[in-house]
Amino acid sequence: DSGVTQTPKHLITATGQRVTLRCSPRSGDLSVYWYQQSLDQGLQFLIQYYNGEERAKGNILERFSAQQFPDLHSELNLSSLELGDSALYFCASSFGTGPFSPLHFGNGTRLTVT
């Protein structure tokens, strides 16, 4: 158990809809990261927050947004969903932002867009 909690585990929705994925980081961790894993793709970095502030952006679409709340939990909002957004979305947390702070991953949310 990594200590990172992601909800829901599975989500099935239709094209054009909007969903929210939620992540509670490991106790004491200040950084939260969101990754997308599509079929045949590695883990694609989306966005990172540290103690409530956005720290880095990766290949995140404009239709996607995220935030980290004062209690350090984070939400990833995906809107105007397309079939290609179907993927596993992982949240990870770490204490710091440096390379010596390994990421601890949740078990992911599997999003299916129909």
Added chain:
Amino acid sequence: DQQVKQNSPSLSVQEGRISILNCDYTNSMFDYFLWYKKYPAEGPTFLISISSIKDKNEDGRFTVFLNKSAKHLSLHIVPSQPGDSAVYFCAASARSGGSNYKLTFGKGTLLTVNP
């Protein structure tokens, strides 16, 4: 443009033998490398790491080797056990601004250890 490449999608070895998983990278700014292991229906878990100032790091049955000139790293598992069967992700870290580092993952290699 994939900066971290794991060219073998899968690898199969016999229990007790050595497993060697390979990873190549293109970005010279990467200065820290990690391996993560992922079981089905779970998130990746950190396995072992190596700094660019070293060429080898060992932790029990797991050893990571880094060849900076070749931009290549490998993970050796000796002896391999059936419980090692999982997807292994290679990841590389580079400073992305201030004290922040960005982690880039490869696509993963599925290791199957046969009893």
